[in-house]
Amino acid sequence: xxxxxxxxxxxxxxxxxxxxxxxxxxxxxxxxxxxRLGVMYILYALVFLLIGGIEAxxxxxxxxxxxxxxxxxxxxxxxFTMHGTTMIFxxxxxxxxxxxxxxxxxxxxxxxxxxxxxxxxxxxxxAFGGILLYxxxxxxxxxxxxxxxxxxxxxxxxxxxxxxxxxxxxxDFWTLGLLVSGFGSIxxxxxxxxxxxCMRCPGMTLGKMPLLVWLNxxxxxxxxxxxxxxxxAQIMLLIDRYLGGxxxxxQAGGSATIWMHFFWIFGHPEVYVLVIPAFAIxxxxxxxxxxxxxxxxxxxxxxxxxxxFIGMSVxxxxxxxxxxxxxxxxxxxxxxxxxxxxxGIKIFNWLATMWGGKVEFKSPMLFCAGFLFQFLVAGLTGxxxxxxxxxxxxxxxxxxxxxxxxxxVGGILFCLFAAFYYWYPKMTGRMYNEPLGKxxxxxxxxxxxxxxxxxxxxxxxxxxxxxxxxxxxxxxDSWNFIVTIGVVFQGLGILVFAxxxxxxxxxxxxxxxxxxxxxxxxxxxxxxxxxxNFAAIPSVKSRRPLWDLKHPEDPDWKYE
Amino acid sequence: MSVxxxxxxxxxxxxxxxxxxxxxxxCLIAAEAAIFxxxxxxxxxxxxxxxSGPTPQxxxxxxxxxxxxxxxxxxxxxxxxxxxxxxxxxxxxxxxxLTLFLGATFLAGTAVEWRHLIYDEGLTxxxxxxxxxxxxxxxxxxxxxxxxxxxLCTVWLFAMFGKVKSEHAERVDTLALYWHFVDTVWVVVFLxxxxxxx
Numbered sequence: 187x188x189x190x191x192x193x194x195x196x197x198x199x200x201x202x203x204x205x206x207x208x209x210x211x212x213x214x215x216x217x218x219x220x221x222r223l224g225v226m227y228i229l230y231a232l233v234f235l236l237i238g239g240i241e242a243x244x245x246x247x248x249x250x251x252x253x254x255x256x257x258x259x260x261x262x263x264x265x266f267t268m269h270g271t272t273m274i275f276x277x278x279x280x281x282x283x284x285x286x287x288x289x290x291x292x293x294x295x296x297x298x299x300x301x302x303x304x305x306x307x308x309x310x311x312x313a314f315g316g317i318l319l320y321x322x323x324x325x326x327x328x329x330x331x332x333x334x335x336x337x338x339x340x341x342x343x344x345x346x347x348x349x350x351x352x353x354x355x356x357x358d359f360w361t362l363g364l365l366v367s368g369f370g371s372i373x374x375x376x377x378x379x380x381x382x383x384c385m386r387c388p389g390m391t392l393g394k395m396p397l398l399v400w401l402n403x404x405x406x407x408x409x410x411x412x413x414x415x416x417x418x419a420q421i422m423l424l425i426d427r428y429l430g431g432x433x434x435x436x437q438a439g440g441s442a443t444i445w446m447h448f449f450w451i452f453g454h455p456e457v458y459v460l461v462i463p464a465f466a467i468x469x470x471x472x473x474x475x476x477x478x479x480x481x482x483x484x485x486x487x488x489x490x491x492x493x494x495f496i497g498m499s500v501x502x503x504x505x506x507x508x509x510x511x512x513x514x515x516x517x518x519x520x521x522x523x524x525x526x527x528x529x530g531i532k533i534f535n536w537l538a539t540m541w542g543g544k545v546e547f548k549s550p551m552l553f554c555a556g557f558l559f560q561f562l563v564a565g566l567t568g569x570x571x572x573x574x575x576x577x578x579x580x581x582x583x584x585x586x587x588x589x590x591x592x593x594x595v596g597g598i599l600f601c602l603f604a605a606f607y608y609w610y611p612k613m614t615g616r617m618y619n620e621p622l623g624k625x626x627x628x629x630x631x632x633x634x635x636x637x638x639x640x641x642x643x644x645x646x647x648x649x650x651x652x653x654x655x656x657x658x659x660x661x662x663d664s665w666n667f668i669v670t671i672g673v674v675f676q677g678l679g680i681l682v683f684a685x686x687x688x689x690x691x692x693x694x695x696x697x698x699x700x701x702x703x704x705x706x707x708x709x710x711x712x713x714x715x716x717x718x719n720f721a722a723i724p725s726v727k728s729r730r731p732l733w734d735l736k737h738p739e740d741p742d743w744k745y746e
Numbered sequence: 747m748s749v750x751x752x753x754x755x756x757x758x759x760x761x762x763x764x765x766x767x768x769x770x771x772x773c774l775i776a777a778e779a780a781i782f783x784x785x786x787x788x789x790x791x792x793x794x795x796x797x798s799g800p801t802p803q804x805x806x807x808x809x810x811x812x813x814x815x816x817x818x819x820x821x822x823x824x825x826x827x828x829x830x831x832x833x834x835x836x837x838x839x840x841x842x843x844l845t846l847f848l849g850a851t852f853l854a855g856t857a858v859e860w861r862h863l864i865y866d867e868g869l870t871x872x873x874x875x876x877x878x879x880x881x882x883x884x885x886x887x888x889x890x891x892x893x894x895x896x897x898l899c900t901v902w903l904f905a906m907f908g909k910v911k912s913e914h915a916e917r918v919d920t921l922a923l924y925w926h927f928v929d930t931v932w933v934v935v936f937l938x939x940x941x942x943x944x
Binding site: 300301304372375376377379380381383384385386410411413414415417418419421422425426429430431432433438439440441444448451 | 761762763765766769770773774776777778780781782783784785788791792795796797871872874875878879882886
């Protein structure tokens with residue numbers, strides 16, 4: 187049993203032999219290896235993170251004071267459209283898929299995903315989707331250099347997307363980019379489900395899978411059920427724009443509201459598609475840095491599945507201000523409030539895991555601690571907004587913008603940063619620089635709170651989202667200035683982060699196989715893992731196979 | 747079926763690497779079902795909301811014959827896979843070709859129906875909401891039939907060159923699963939467009 191598990195070959199792969207750059211490039215472009223595809227997803231997302239960050243910065247400079255004319259209203263519209271679309275579809279989704287791709291096969295003791303070629307196909311679909319979106323900058327008006335970016339907002343409400351209001355091809359690039367990357371997402375989700383259910387190593391029953399694997403299974407199921415409606419809606423929009431259909435054409439009896447329903451049937455589950463992998467990361471990192479097994483494993487799984495189910499039935503809380511029937515309003519108020527229950531259970535479980543543990547505040551744990559606090563606040567403002575009357579007052583205000591950035595930046599991005607630091611030694615074989623990691627954390631934490639704490643207040647004072655400037659003297663000026671100052675700290679944090687990743691890749695000290703004294707299977711193989719992952723397929727008897735191995739006198743499987 | 751063949755009961759999905767193709771197909775079917783659901787919802791939502799004619803009652807005729815063709819192709823593909831499992835390659839090729847023929851007949855039926863609607867009744871995708879939703883929903887289904895037919899053709903060509911053996915039964919069965927799904931969707935589309943909506 188014990189000898190089966192350890193798969194450390196004596197020598198690293200003879201990888202140091204010189205090969206020309208073109209050969210290496212060819213290897214990466216044609217690869218079907220889940221680890222390389224995972225790394226490509228992540229690098230691709232980091233490039234778009236910089237682009238999306240620059241777009242956000244442009245908006246914040248424009249709004250830093252009243253009556254600024256840093257950019258024109260037209261450019262401002264393009265910036266918030268591209269920022270939202272980029273961050274959701276080409277930063278968050280690829281990061282989530284990249285981590286799932288890299289980690290799931292390693293954690294379940296498999297040598298690759300179930301369908302390696304489908305995996306590569308899905309990655310390139312996602313990649314070309316992003317390129318298609320940004321190609322609109324030069325191609326939207328037909329390649330004579332006068333093109334421009336989409337400016338319909340990231341949820342592209344009808345009738346803004348009709349030919350009358352979106353002449354040229356910028357909206358078509360938006361639609362096609364999302365359609366193509368959506369097919370990529372569905373392909374990856376199918377792959378993740380098939381991998382988890384069919385490729386587990388001997389002994390790894392569903393109840394012994396690491397939580398990260400469980401949560402990614404739920405995430406993939408949600409992708410299949412949520413991204414497909416978006417694809418359907420995009421096909422309808424293409425029929426309207428190219429074939430003269432009337433799905434969203436109010437002049438011919440069509441409905442603008444049904445686009446909103448179709449979009450948010452995707453849009454709200456999408457939030458859970460992104461946050462469940464963030465939960466997954468926290469559920470792996472918090473136990474390791476608290477030196478305790480996760481508290482309430484079965485409840486964590488049940489809560490996640492509950493979030494998956496309830497999360498599919500809350501979408502219209504984005505539409506309270508549209509004027510739905512009171513029955514519909516009541517249903518979506520109650521379902522939205524209900525989802526706070528399983529989410530709260532998870533927060534208590536993480537706290538109980540830390541309780542009484544020997545907590546080590548290394549960079550990954552710092553980011554997870556920040557996540558716990560910030561995600562709680564984000565959930566609380568979420569419950570406020572779930573009450574329809576409150577939402578009628580504050581819908582489409584900066585309060586909403588502050589709320590969902592608290593979820594996406596304060597919750598999801600903090601966990602993704604934690605994941606970067608935690609698995610960096612596994613992916614590169616080198617340790618990151620701990621002081622730089624802590625500097626990144628504090629800079630980003632200060633920047634985050636300056637920006638998004640103070641963004642709630644102009645929202646409460648009535649500042650609507652998506653305005654390119656405002657009148658002085660409404661009490662919004664100083665708050666907006668503070669919000670923009672926060673961007674400087676966040677930007678510095680990102681620069682430190684990027685410098686840390688690059689510097690450590692060349693100069694970081696060699697990490698070894700298991701720098702965190704962790705318990706899941708990915709730490710039993712080399713850093714970085716060889717192409718075949720495990721020399722011998724491991725077999726497991728508990729949820730913490732490496733604990734069993736390191737503590738044969740007191741293994742977990744005696745108690746589980 | 748003789749009693750002797752029912753010796754061991756095998757669960758349909760055994761969770762191991764050999765089941766991944768089937769499981770992947772189930773997931774694809776779930777995703778496709780979600781896409782069709784949205785189109786069906788749009789069709790039902792826009793029923794009777796067209797601002798101008800023609801209406802479904804005026805122009806739609808129930809395609810009984812072609813529906814029988816498509817639905818019976820589910821039976822023939824099942825018989826084909828069963829023949830392949832028993833290594834009866836000749837019977838497999840015949841049932842498979844019949845499936846292909848029935849599917850193609852259905853598609854031809856759709857083409858004839860659309861020609862009638864466009865040239866005789868003047869209903870195009872631009873005419874009104876009925877036209878938009880009708881051609882989208884039926885067209886999306888026809889597109890799936892077409893994709894299925896291309897896949898069926900590929901297998902049939904392989905069979906003609908003698909490359910399909912009984913060990914490929916699982917893979918061929920996975921494709922059959924998709925074909926059954928396309929048929930099931932037609933049951934829904936038929937009910938929505940020709941029964942409820944007419």
